[in-house]
Amino acid sequence: MRPLKTSPYALLVTAFISASLPAQTSISGSVSKLPNGTVSSLTEKARTGNTEAQIRLGHAYWFGEGVDKNIDEAMKWFHIAADRGDPVAQTNLGYLYGTEPKGPGDAAEAAKWYLRAAVTGYPPAEYNLGLLYLGGEGIQKSEDRAAYWIGKAAGAGFPGAIAGLAYLYATGQGVPENSRKAESLIRKAVKKHDPVAEMALSTLYAHGWGVPADITKATEWLTKAADAGVAVAQLDLGLLYETGKGVPKDLKKAVQLYRLAADQGLWQAQSNLGQIYEIGIGAEKNPNEAAKWYRRAADSGDTDSAARLGRMLYSGDGIGKDVREAIRLWTVAADGGNAYAQFYLAEMYMYGNGVPRDLGKARGLFKSAGKTLDVSKQMEELSLKMDANQVVNFPLEAAGR
Numbered sequence: 001m002r003p004l005k006t007s008p009y010a011l012l013v014t015a016f017i018s019a020s021l022p023a024q025t026s027i028s029g030s031v032s033k034l035p036n037g038t039v040s041s042l043t044e045k046a047r048t049g050n051t052e053a054q055i056r057l058g059h060a061y062w063f064g065e066g067v068d069k070n071i072d073e074a075m076k077w078f079h080i081a082a083d084r085g086d087p088v089a090q091t092n093l094g095y096l097y098g099t100e101p102k103g104p105g106d107a108a109e110a111a112k113w114y115l116r117a118a119v120t121g122y123p124p125a126e127y128n129l130g131l132l133y134l135g136g137e138g139i140q141k142s143e144d145r146a147a148y149w150i151g152k153a154a155g156a157g158f159p160g161a162i163a164g165l166a167y168l169y170a171t172g173q174g175v176p177e178n179s180r181k182a183e184s185l186i187r188k189a190v191k192k193h194d195p196v197a198e199m200a201l202s203t204l205y206a207h208g209w210g211v212p213a214d215i216t217k218a219t220e221w222l223t224k225a226a227d228a229g230v231a232v233a234q235l236d237l238g239l240l241y242e243t244g245k246g247v248p249k250d251l252k253k254a255v256q257l258y259r260l261a262a263d264q265g266l267w268q269a270q271s272n273l274g275q276i277y278e279i280g281i282g283a284e285k286n287p288n289e290a291a292k293w294y295r296r297a298a299d300s301g302d303t304d305s306a307a308r309l310g311r312m313l314y315s316g317d318g319i320g321k322d323v324r325e326a327i328r329l330w331t332v333a334a335d336g337g338n339a340y341a342q343f344y345l346a347e348m349y350m351y352g353n354g355v356p357r358d359l360g361k362a363r364g365l366f367k368s369a370g371k372t373l374d375v376s377k378q379m380e381e382l383s384l385k386m387d388a389n390q391v392v393n394f395p396l397e398a399a400g401r
Contacts, residue, residue, distance in 0.1 A: 039066040046077060054081040055089050062096070071096065087117035091125045098128075098137070099265060099300075107138025118149060123158035126150070130164065134173065147174025154185070159194030162186070166200055170209040183210030195228035202233075219246040226257065234261040235269045242282065251282030262293060267300035274305055278312070287318025298329065303338035306330070310344065323354040334365060339372035346375075350382055359386050 039060055045053035058077035061070045075096050081089030094113035097106045111132050117125030130149035133142045147168050153161030166185035169178045183204055189197030202221035205214045219240060225233035238257030241250045255276055261269035270293045276282050278290035291312055297305035310329035313322045327348060333341030346365035349358045363382055366375045 046080075051081045051084055051086050051089070054078075055086065055092070058089070058092065062092075082113060082116070085116075085120075087120045087122035087125060090114070090117035091122060091128065094125070094128060098132075107132070109138070111138040118152075121156075123153040123156040123161060126153035126156075127158055127161040127164060130161070134168075143168075143174035145174075151175075157192075159189045159192045160196040162189035162192075163194065163197040163200035167203070170204065170207070179204075179210035181210075195225045195230045195233070198222075198228070199225035199230055199233045199236075215246040226260075229260075229264075231261040231264040231266045231269070234258070234264075235266055235272075238269070238272070255282045262296070265296075265300070267297040267302045267305070270294075270297035270300070271302050271305045274308065278308070287312065291319050298333075301336070303333035303336040303341060306333035306336075307338050307341040307344065310341065314344070327354050334368070337368075339369045342366075342369035343373055343375065343378075346378070350378070350385065 039057070042053045042057045042060065046057045054077045058074045058081070060066055061074035061077065063069065067073075075093060078089045078093040078096065082093045090113045094110040094117070097113065098110035111129065114125045114129040114132065118129045126149045130146045130151075130153065131137075132139050133149065134146035135141070147165075150161050150164045150168065154165040162185050165175075166182040166189070167173075168175050169185065170182035171177065186197055186200045186204060190201055198221050202218045202225065203209070204211050205218035205221065207213065219237075222233055222237050222240070226237045234257045237247075238254040238261065240246050241248075241257065242254035243249070255273070258269045258272045258276070262273050274290045274292075274294035274297060276290075277286045277293065279285065283289075291309060294305040294309035294312070298309055306329045310326040310333070311317075312319055313329070314326035315321070327345070330341040330345040330348075334345050342365045346362045346369060347353070348355050349365065350362035351357070359382060363379075363386070366378050366382060369375055370379070
């Protein structure tokens, strides 16, 4: 059975805010389409320093409304408005730094912008900052600080934060464990018709936190959240349909749900789609589709997808062979601790395939991979090669091998 990717949190979903609806979350990223000509008008206003226009223009580029989708352009306009102190722009900028990673400092940048908006009392930013503290992403991990900021946002009535606070009570992170309190908070959030809270209630039923465990009710609430466009709910419901847990097994339905989540940028769903199209389970085998989804997940930092895509590119399995790109992907994934990428890359260095032969590098990579994989045969072969090279001063390299 292939390794399934699920959501990183059972019920916590980072919120981002539409400039036109500042008091509501927009989990799916879908908002009303801009009328024709609006982008040109917004651009003119944005260039004159109109903050609202700058935010709306950033939103247009973010979701490709009236213009081609362009995250860099979206971030540019959010940045301009954020520098002027607008908390909506600061929250959106933080969200993009956190979900469209471009470098090792991006999580810290996300935390910086969330903090700037949070200290103004903006609930979505308070909530998102709390999530970063909870995961230790871009900021020193602190369950107490997570509870503080999520609690502040919940106290302001922000539905996602109410559900998040319930999660903290259910798991005893930053607050005393209290499943009854968790259940009470989530039902309060559900009354606000918040899809994140619906997913949270699903989690309570799935784990039996404050309520009797009930997979049927858990699936019902998860379905409501998925239908409302919550990407992680779509992902997790897809997993249920793929495995047949709580619902009849339906691979086609699973693929449909994964695609909905993947189209919203959820890398776990993108990785699952890559595996489905590579193997041909639940959908017709399609190497190009597999490569496309692996690429998107890899670009979001998923080392498994990078390793898998590298393997496809190396072998030319239904797609164009590209050893150089395979090595690049394996290098990135290996640096991220992926054992398979370390293994593949070690073999390249051991045989001098696509890279200069380097038995020392090969040994280091095999050692790293060996923490997870059985590399005893490869290490034995490598030892023989290293012994032979010491005796005859690397004759294979001299021969141009």
